Amino acid sequence: PDTEIVGGPELFIDRGSTINLTCVVRHSPEPPAYIFWNHNEAIISYSSIRGGISVATERGETSRSVLLIQRARPSDSGNYQCNPSNSRHANVTVHVLNGEHPEAMQHGGNQRMGPSIEVLAFIAYVLLAY
Template identity: 90%
Template structure:
């Protein structure tokens, strides 16, 4: 009986200890949950990053604020431009006369977005997302407005021998996203790669630096003229192609007219007149 009593007391003690641990764990879990839900407003940096925008193409600066509505009085989120310390938006309202700026916020969303239409180079700089909590919170986002650069390699003039291949390479740099398309024009008309002329092809590679290569086989004098590379998100680039038919490039650059000195006959006549008056 003594052994049985000791066993029962040990079992009761073990059960009591397990129950206490479970209760303590539940209490700690509850404290952790309460702590996470009562934490004040804070920024989600992963959703509030610096922005690179194309010149003239709408830019969106996003600021994600978590736990903003956990207080009795919800703080306001504002956008301030650092260049001139100008208040742009407060909440869902815009406080600037520049109609390019607009506050965007959907109900129950954690995202507070500043929209900038037709951004210019002067719009580049630091923008501050503010939360009117205690203490005051700020998150800084840098906007960079860039203009892609387009170049046709070897321009602005190219001289090609008749019967050879015209090889034009268009390069698009400094673009935050690849161009959706790159068109080629010849004398203001879009080049057709399936025309009856034949021998015309194009290959395009898109990336941080995009390239489009136009090949025209067996060049003819009629292939001379202005060629233009037209990316969808950048200014066009131009090159003038001269298909030579036995001419020298120097003569082409002077419009085919070389300046000649006085003829021998003219020099002889001038000499005769001068001698006659001596």
């Protein structure tokens, strides 16, 4: 079976928003009996004093488990792991931001936003030439 957390390996979440992690288990001869979620190697308690944590799991040919953490805070940052009973685990690193805008978030990884310096220079040349 194959296991993945959609959107990984890193997710950037604004403080106060909802963390929505979806674990997908494919190509399994039978649905997993359970799917546990861990945060920094500790099993997540859905009834913790923090509150606002819920999970929904759908088992079938393709199984999904959705972990929702409302009102994200910096302490929610870290490594999340989806652990199906019959497949390898999958990981994602979540960064809860306090209004910061990391380079990867601003520019979509290695992609640039807007025209390159070469394009801008060419446009300036054309405008100045006429």
